[in-house]
Amino acid sequence: MSARLTRGALVLCGGRSRRMGRDKAWLPFDGERMLARAVRLASAATGAVVVIGRPSQNLPALPADVRIVRDDVPDQGPLGGLIPGLRASSADACFATSCDAPFLSAAVIDSLFDALGDADVAVAEAEGYVHPLCAVYRPRVRPVLERLLAAGRRRPVSLYDEVPTVRIDEARLRAVDPDLACLRNLNDEAAYTAALADALPEIEIELFDLARARAGTANTTVRAATLGGALLALADTHSGLVPDVLSAEGIPAPHWRVSLGGERFVVDRATPLDAETPLLLLSALAGG
Amino acid sequence: MPRGGHHGRYLHVDVSTGATRDVALPDVVLRGLVGGVGIGAWLLWRHAPAPGTDALDPSSPLVLSLSPLVGTPLTTSAKFAVVAKSPLTNRIGDALASDRFAIELKACGIDALVVTGAAPEWSLLVIDADGARIEDASDLRGLSSLDAEMRVRERLGDAWRFFGIGPAGEALVRFATISGDSRHAGRGGLGAVLGSKRIKGIAVRGALPTPLADAARTMELAKDLSRRSLGSGTAKYRELGTVTNVLVMNRLAALPTRNFREGTFEGAERISGEALHELPSVRKHCANCTIGCEHVFETSKGTKVRMEYEGLFALGPLCGIDDRDAVLEAAALCDDLGIDVISAGGTIAFAMDCRERGWLDDIPELADVPGFGDTAGQSRLLTQIGHRRGAGALLAEGSRLAAERIGGDAPRYAPHVKGLELPGYEPRAMQTMALGLAVATRGADHNRSGAYEADLQPGADRFVADPKKGPAAAATEIRAAVMDSLILCKFLRGAFDDLIGESAEMLAAVTGFDVDRDELATVGKRIVTLRKLYNEREGWTADEDTLPARFFDEELRTPSGAGVTLSKRGLDRMIAAYYEAHGWNDRGEVPEEARRALFPGQLFPEPLNPQFASPEATA
Ligand code: SF4
Numbered sequence: 001m002s003a004r005l006t007r008g009a010l011v012l013c014g015g016r017s018r019r020m021g022r023d024k025a026w027l028p029f030d031g032e033r034m035l036a037r038a039v040r041l042a043s044a045a046t047g048a049v050v051v052i053g054r055p056s057q058n059l060p061a062l063p064a065d066v067r068i069v070r071d072d073v074p075d076q077g078p079l080g081g082l083i084p085g086l087r088a089s090s091a092d093a094c095f096a097t098s099c100d101a102p103f104l105s106a107a108v109i110d111s112l113f114d115a116l117g118d119a120d121v122a123v124a125e126a127e128g129y130v131h132p133l134c135a136v137y138r139p140r141v142r143p144v145l146e147r148l149l150a151a152g153r154r155r156p157v158s159l160y161d162e163v164p165t166v167r168i169d170e171a172r173l174r175a176v177d178p179d180l181a182c183l184r185n186l187n188d189e190a191a192y193t194a195a196l197a198d199a200l201p202e203i204e205i206e207l208f209d210l211a212r213a214r215a216g217t218a219n220t221t222v223r224a225a226t227l228g229g230a231l232l233a234l235a236d237t238h239s240g241l242v243p244d245v246l247s248a249e250g251i252p253a254p255h256w257r258v259s260l261g262g263e264r265f266v267v268d269r270a271t272p273l274d275a276e277t278p279l280l281l282l283s284a285l286a287g288g
Numbered sequence: 289m290p291r292g293g294h295h296g297r298y299l300h301v302d303v304s305t306g307a308t309r310d311v312a313l314p315d316v317v318l319r320g321l322v323g324g325v326g327i328g329a330w331l332l333w334r335h336a337p338a339p340g341t342d343a344l345d346p347s348s349p350l351v352l353s354l355s356p357l358v359g360t361p362l363t364t365s366a367k368f369a370v371v372a373k374s375p376l377t378n379r380i381g382d383a384l385a386s387d388r389f390a391i392e393l394k395a396c397g398i399d400a401l402v403v404t405g406a407a408p409e410w411s412l413l414v415i416d417a418d419g420a421r422i423e424d425a426s427d428l429r430g431l432s433s434l435d436a437e438m439r440v441r442e443r444l445g446d447a448w449r450f451f452g453i454g455p456a457g458e459a460l461v462r463f464a465t466i467s468g469d470s471r472h473a474g475r476g477g478l479g480a481v482l483g484s485k486r487i488k489g490i491a492v493r494g495a496l497p498t499p500l501a502d503a504a505r506t507m508e509l510a511k512d513l514s515r516r517s518l519g520s521g522t523a524k525y526r527e528l529g530t531v532t533n534v535l536v537m538n539r540l541a542a543l544p545t546r547n548f549r550e551g552t553f554e555g556a557e558r559i560s561g562e563a564l565h566e567l568p569s570v571r572k573h574c575a576n577c578t579i580g581c582e583h584v585f586e587t588s589k590g591t592k593v594r595m596e597y598e599g600l601f602a603l604g605p606l607c608g609i610d611d612r613d614a615v616l617e618a619a620a621l622c623d624d625l626g627i628d629v630i631s632a633g634g635t636i637a638f639a640m641d642c643r644e645r646g647w648l649d650d651i652p653e654l655a656d657v658p659g660f661g662d663t664a665g666q667s668r669l670l671t672q673i674g675h676r677r678g679a680g681a682l683l684a685e686g687s688r689l690a691a692e693r694i695g696g697d698a699p700r701y702a703p704h705v706k707g708l709e710l711p712g713y714e715p716r717a718m719q720t721m722a723l724g725l726a727v728a729t730r731g732a733d734h735n736r737s738g739a740y741e742a743d744l745q746p747g748a749d750r751f752v753a754d755p756k757k758g759p760a761a762a763a764t765e766i767r768a769a770v771m772d773s774l775i776l777c778k779f780l781r782g783a784f785d786d787l788i789g790e791s792a793e794m795l796a797a798v799t800g801f802d803v804d805r806d807e808l809a810t811v812g813k814r815i816v817t818l819r820k821l822y823n824e825r826e827g828w829t830a831d832e833d834t835l836p837a838r839f840f841d842e843e844l845r846t847p848s849g850a851g852v853t854l855s856k857r858g859l860d861r862m863i864a865a866y867y868e869a870h871g872w873n874d875r876g877e878v879p880e881e882a883r884r885a886l887f888p889g890q891l892f893p894e895p896l897n898p899q900f901a902s903p904e905a906t907a
Binding site: 206208209210213243244245255257258261262263265266267280282283284 | 533741
């Protein structure tokens with residue numbers, strides 16, 4: 001039965017990112033902002049995606065077919081974000097995730113949908129916790145959520161106690177995601193740095209003339225697998241480069257060039273990088 | 289629409305007698321060649337004596353050519369071109385200079401000044417809206433151009449502007465400059481041409497505003513251009529200047545080091561622009577410029593020096609010198625003497641190279657030449673060159689003639705094209721630029737060709753001589769000719785989306801000519817062609833379009849450690865593609881039909897002395 005479900009995805013990004021200290025939706029990760037990454041990874045295993053943000057939250061660019069809705073009442077925890085998401089989605093069931101899960105895998109999402117059966121919720125449970133943002137929900141749980149929140153009951157287990165819920169245990173999760181990577185969140189800088197380090201090579205960047213002056217350094221490193229990823233990360237970590245050298249999205253300003261190891265100039269953002277070859281950022285306004 | 293931008297006349301002064309002539313410049317010429325290097329080349333041809341006449345012969349003209357934009361509110365437009373036969377190359381020589389002098393000369397009601405003859409004694413040419421006169425300049429002899437300028441302004445009044453030569457111009461050093469307020473028309477030895485006329489300098493004061501055909505539109509465009517001149521495309525020049533190119537070129541193995549033995553310099557950080565910016569510095573502007581790219585650095589001795597990448601590379605890495613104070617002091621010395629920093633550095637680096645190869649041991653007049661890295665020796669040689677004393681007597685001739693005197697293999701290592709010393713781009717590491725340097729009419733030239741731009745394009749392999757680069761090199765010459773005739777500063781080019789189209793709009797608003805993009809592109813092509821034709825007239829052959837032979841068989845280390853040479857065959861194929869892109873024949877000559885197509889009617893300059901008219905021109 002579950003095979004015939006139309007699948008949707010809800011990506012929640014309205015959290016306050018308090019421990020991170022900056023909006024996690026905007027964190028660069030290998031050439032994408034985290035929200036865009038989560039949307040891409042979730043949609044690969046589902047269908048239409050709804051993004052749920054805080055009222056007036058500024059969001060990174062997303063594909064045109066992504067629907068954006070806002071929390072009815074901000075700061076209500078994950079259950080609060082699910083309500084407008086489920087209202088906006090027309091799918092039979094929706095996979096729900098936060099925007100700071102860099103390692104979502106299609107296999108995990110598939111196994112949640114597969115496990116749903118006739119239940120209203122399928123939720124991952126591992127290392128002693130349930131993970132409400134690694135779960136699948138049917139839209140019909142929405143009235144229950146509304147009632148629970150109205151009563152001030154914001155803990156996710158309140159929902160699972162009230163509606164038919166399948167819990168996917170750690171062993172089943174590990175069968176498709178041995179390191180439980182899909183449960184990793186970027187709660188603080190340390191978690192973010194560790195996730196980048198696990199996923200991406202360290203690339204050395206050499207900065208020249210105005211780039212050096214604006215960045216206040218001649219050399220820096222970023223974690224990236226591609227040229228686009230390196231430049232986005234650079235723009236993010238060295239905001240002085242924006243806008244005269246790079247745009248906020250890491251696009252070089254006119255007359256700025258990127259060279260791989262001083263040998264050849266590259267422009268394709270998908271150009272793969274390796275830890276042995278530094279990137280050079282320099283101005284083509286050489287003459288005069 | 290009324291006419292604006294031009295005054296429609298030029299002044300011809302024969303300084304042998306002091307006779308002056310006011311000559312009309314017809315609209316067809318002003319529209320067809322615009323100003324700057326374009327009108328300058330036209331007047332050079334018109335006043336040229338017999339082909340092959342020595343550049344320092346009194347009959348050889350020196351032209352100061354203004355532009356229609358001088359005196360308008362358009363930013364960076366206070367510029368003029370100095371055009372003459374170069375004593376260094378015996379081919380066309382032209383150099384740009386800027387500042388208030390351009391505005392005052394234009395306000396004398398002329399579009400150009402042509403100087404011929406030679407004064408009986410050292411003189412000052414004084415020009416105002418009433419005409420020209422010759423005054424005694426014996427008190428200015430031996431002074432730097434800047435000191436002479438101060439003396440002249442004390443004498444005539446503070447509102448006067450001056451453009452003149454230092455001791456090197458007086459001594460006919462083949463790479464002497466002409467300068468005003470330390471802004472030099474630097475390349476090709478035009479200071480020696482003025483010196484050969486025994487003119488220490490030209491003092492000007494004008495009173496006539498530049499007429500504007502459409503003042504409202506000009507103001508609108510000027511406002512917009514000023515706004516754009518402060519954007520990202522010029523930020524580098526405003527904040528750092530060109531000196532930070534040292535580390536860029538070094539990292540690309542394109543920084544000429546020890547007379548082109550290497551493309552990277554171990555002392556690059558120490559003399560880098562970044563190191564210079566640790567010194568006290570101030571930023572300066574040419575008149576009527578919103579950008580202000582000039583960075584004046586103060587040495588530990590308190591000397592204040594304007595410094596650009598070209599001077600820094602030539603007096604630093606090229607000579608194996610990594611002492612920033614010494615390089616700045618050397619640049620200040622070049623300023624005072626009035627010599628071109630690139631040719632001075634290039635010629636000295638070449639001599640140092642010959643010393644280290646043991647080729648000077650039997651040449652007594654070069655006994656004083658040190659090896660690489662000797663700062664005191666470099667300074668001594670600069671002074672000797674500026675006064676043509678000691679080793680300077682030969683080195684003042686430039687690296688080409690010095691190499692001929694040294695003999696043996698030396699000419700392979702003399703760093704010049706057509707006699708003009710190479711600027712700071714290692715040809716093996718920037719092989720489109722190698723093409724640009726080889727074919728430029730002025731000799732090794734980074735101002736009339738922007739071929740390096742193609743080397744810095746993504747996808748381009750700068751280590752390969754690819755004939756596909758021929759059209760790119762030709763196109764940059766046309767763009768440069770447009771900028772150099774308008775004249776707008778090259779540092780503004782980053783502010784344009786469509787350089788030629790937007791320039792045409794400005795030109796139309798100022799002059800009232802309804803020029804568009806296509807017409808202005810044709811003007812650029814016409815100017816490139818006219819300069820080439822001048823060289824043909826003076827005996828140019830395609831053999832001159834080459835580079836020093838050592839680049840063809842000595843390897844340069846690239847950043848990856850690989851070795852690369854410039855393939856002679858590859859260069860020749862690029863040159864053939866470049867000739868073809870310009871519509872020239874396979875010997876690089878301008879076909880008669882192409883000349884006629886570009887110079888319809890009366891546009892081609894007819895020599896004033898009919899004896900020197902080419903048969904085609906009078907046909
Ligand atoms: S940008 Fe620099 S060189 Fe150009 S006009 Fe301005 S100050 Fe002069």
